[in-house]
Amino acid sequence: MDALVALVKSHPGPWVLLFAALFKLLHGLLRKLPTPKVVLRNDFQLWKWRNLSMSIVHSLLTGTWAISSALIWPETISDIHRHHTSLSYLLVCISTGYFVEDAFDIIHSGYSLASWEFLLHHALVISSFLYTLYTHLYVAAAVITLFVEVNSVTLHMRLLLKVAGATSSTIYDVVKVINICTFVVFRLTAHFYLSWYLACNYSKLENANFFACCLTIMNIMILVYFYRLIRSDFLRHTGRSGHAAQNGKLVSKKFLTD
Secondary structure, three states: OOOHHHHHHOOOHHHHHHHHHHHHHHHHHHHHOOOOOHHHHOOHHHHHHHHHHHHHHHHHHHHHHHHHHHHHHHHHHHHOOOOOOOHHHHHHHHHHHHHHHHHHHHHHHOOOOOOHHHHHHHHHHHHHHHHHHHHHHHHHHHHOOOOOHHHHHHHHHHHHHHHOOOOHHHHHHHHHHHHHHHHHHHHHHHHHHHHHHHOOHHHOOOOOOHHHHHHHHHHHHHHHHHHHHHHHHOOOOOHHHHHOOOOOOOOHHHOOOO
């Protein structure tokens, strides 16, 4: 493992592209899985279903990996600047490959304008992770950001249920509650901690301005998404079952929540 990671560290760029290609291959394999008939009626919904299915695979892998890394090596939390292990570095490299593949999938799909928020998010993550991979700094910080993937599992499950028209089901009601809980515990808490750490150590950190800018933008996006989730799942009382049947003209602000 150490020998492999040493090779990855020497040329991280090509390895990111290799992992992106592997995710692309996996994306193709997922297309062969059964798809609900209601999803097949609309090109946008079909693409959305396949894209979210791929996202769940990434979230299950990286979310579990990130949490495990923090539990095994507590330094991941206490020293987000310089601490990293071979496994945590490899995790960041693999995850960067996914975000590259997903960005290309969004652009190639023809729905990039409707998904501009995702492209902005991916651009921030990819640029931050590439800096981490080339400098070997902030690897632990990148691992902490991947805590949010625990929430992404329920977030994407919720969206798949919406696309499939299952918003009136009991499982949807359960998932939406778990989703809000994991959003607070893993997404909001992770970003709050990173923001606090950056503010407390601002003068001692390399390129703090760049990371402060990235974190600020993502923090704003996360708070907006949190509001939309609350409004969509807990403040609406009518018309819930109709959202899953919306056509491909959905705007980006509804991609994550509706």
